[in-house]
Amino acid sequence: MNLIEKIMANKAGVNTVTAGDEITVTVDLTLSHDVTGPLAISQFDRIGVNRVFDVNKVVFIVDHNIPASTVEARRQHRILEEFCSRTGAQLFNRSEGVIHQVAFEKGLYSEGDIVVGADSHTCTAGALGALAIPVGSTDLAAVIALGSIDLEVPEVDAIIIDGPLAPGLSGKDLVLYLLAKFGTDSFTDRGIIFSGDTIMSLPLDDRLTICNMAIEMGAMTGLIAERESVGKVKRVYNFDAGDIEAMIACPSSPGNVKPVSEMDGTALSQVVVGSCTNGRFSDLKLVAEILKGRKIHKNLNMVIVPASKKIAGQMDDAGITAILRTAGAIIGNPGCGPCFGSHQGLVCENDVVLSTTNRNFPGRMGHKDAHVYLASPRVAAESAVMGCITRPGTVLPLEESSNG
Amino acid sequence: MDNILKGRVFLLGDNVDTDQILPGYAMSFSEDELGRYALAGSELNNFAEKVQPGDFIVAGRNFGCGSSREQAPLALKNAGIAAIVAVSYAMIFRRNAINIGLPVLCGDLVNNIKEGDLVEIAIPGGRIFVPAQDVNYKLEPLSKSAWDTIQAGGLINKVKKILADRGASD
Numbered sequence: 369m370n371l372i373e374k375i376m377a378n379k380a381g382v383n384t385v386t387a388g389d390e391i392t393v394t395v396d397l398t399l400s401h402d403v404t405g406p407l408a409i410s411q412f413d414r415i416g417v418n419r420v421f422d423v424n425k426v427v428f429i430v431d432h433n434i435p436a437s438t439v440e441a442r443r444q445h446r447i448l449e450e451f452c453s454r455t456g457a458q459l460f461n462r463s464e465g466v467i468h469q470v471a472f473e474k475g476l477y478s479e480g481d482i483v484v485g486a487d488s489h490t491c492t493a494g495a496l497g498a499l500a501i502p503v504g505s506t507d508l509a510a511v512i513a514l515g516s517i518d519l520e521v522p523e524v525d526a527i528i529i530d531g532p533l534a535p536g537l538s539g540k541d542l543v544l545y546l547l548a549k550f551g552t553d554s555f556t557d558r559g560i561i562f563s564g565d566t567i568m569s570l571p572l573d574d575r576l577t578i579c580n581m582a583i584e585m586g587a588m589t590g591l592i593a594e595r596e597s598v599g600k601v602k603r604v605y606n607f608d609a610g611d612i613e614a615m616i617a618c619p620s621s622p623g624n625v626k627p628v629s630e631m632d633g634t635a636l637s638q639v640v641v642g643s644c645t646n647g648r649f650s651d652l653k654l655v656a657e658i659l660k661g662r663k664i665h666k667n668l669n670m671v672i673v674p675a676s677k678k679i680a681g682q683m684d685d686a687g688i689t690a691i692l693r694t695a696g697a698i699i700g701n702p703g704c705g706p707c708f709g710s711h712q713g714l715v716c717e718n719d720v721v722l723s724t725t726n727r728n729f730p731g732r733m734g735h736k737d738a739h740v741y742l743a744s745p746r747v748a749a750e751s752a753v754m755g756c757i758t759r760p761g762t763v764l765p766l767e768e769s770s771n772g
Numbered sequence: 773m774d775n776i777l778k779g780r781v782f783l784l785g786d787n788v789d790t791d792q793i794l795p796g797y798a799m800s801f802s803e804d805e806l807g808r809y810a811l812a813g814s815e816l817n818n819f820a821e822k823v824q825p826g827d828f829i830v831a832g833r834n835f836g837c838g839s840s841r842e843q844a845p846l847a848l849k850n851a852g853i854a855a856i857v858a859v860s861y862a863m864i865f866r867r868n869a870i871n872i873g874l875p876v877l878c879g880d881l882v883n884n885i886k887e888g889d890l891v892e893i894a895i896p897g898g899r900i901f902v903p904a905q906d907v908n909y910k911l912e913p914l915s916k917s918a919w920d921t922i923q924a925g926g927l928i929n930k931v932k933k934i935l936a937d938r939g940a941s942d
Binding site: 438444513557586588 | 787789791792795796797799800801802803813833834837838839840841842843845846860861862863864867868871872917926927928930931932934935
């Protein structure tokens, strides 16, 4: 068996499983937020049970619209508050941060766990070796009632990357490189195990970014494992990290990826840094190193949204918040920010945006005729200074930065 | 025995993502309002005004890619869409559609069918008949578990039965 099959067999209480088996696995944690949670709750209430399977394992986080951006959004908060008060389920509603970052920081899951989340980026938890399954609201409602989920054991592929990554590159460039190779549906219904020297030696923040975007390749789940733990998989893809350069996803698909060098000089009107993909402390520390003593370009605005309250506190303590503000950036409260097109930095037709988030589908960040590019925090920060898409190392020489 | 559904076709291409099917700003609206925003972010102009109960969507590869929002298939269903035929689906969208009782079938028909064509779809067996061409095209049949869920009226009814059976055995 491979690692994904081993976890599934363990949680199904059987000795062995194989691809195509339909099994029922126990669930160690459920996650949901203010836009998928209310629908899950209304479905749960239709089931007609009055208690959740385990109050400590059912978690709701208000992260998409906080503070509420509309009256309807506020109603969704209230639905989560009422449900958690009624059932004892766990609620985080003080802008603790994006669900995936908060679950990681608070240690709500561990290696070998099965995490089911009503959010497609639940796969972020694969960076710690959890088997994280993204679902919709009705599937989540069923799990909250039953404590288990029916799954088909997927076929599993391995992506192995070896060799040193060039200076100035990060987990984001690596996963965008994979999206350039595989597109957005090569792994539909499949599991991916990432391994190899390059990935295992990256900082944890970068590994979270890689797993976060496994869903962009269409995968059911993605997780990171030591080479010797991968096990028997269907297909093995080997890559040399030396072939990777700074990458950027162009409008309007995360699979439309090119080297940054090909888009160099494209004028921008907004830069966004944040989200469950790249709003972590190491990302914002690097952005501050680039912006320190500099100003963002007069032709654009820059929106920075830390992925969690903890990160926002670390930024304050390290003087990063002040550096970013002085450079002219707008800093939002912790959460999803403008990533999913609801608030805190929406864009209009003809805006040209560079964002560190995970999706650039038409209309994702506001108007469907806006042009959104996806890249690393380093490319975002250097581009914010230059006013256009900019290669790493142009503003801050690569040897002068602490990471990425 | 197959059920025969009759309706008109709306045609879409590859990689229709969930932001196009139901934009993020509309996710806060209540379930019964979602139909009005169905495909509001797509290339189909005024879909929500044109669609009639019983209509179908025929699309290309990777339909429903992106977010886990169940509001996407729910918006299509509430707008009146009775079934979708696409070359392939993103996993979460496919699960969500089945869970709410919306049949999603696999077949490559984008080049064989025109927007507005009146067709008949047989489920769960998997067949689409185009009277204007007098041609039957084969679709992949729905899996047994998917058909069970749709016939039960969605996953919630299935869960009710599991819990009732558990209660009966206690």
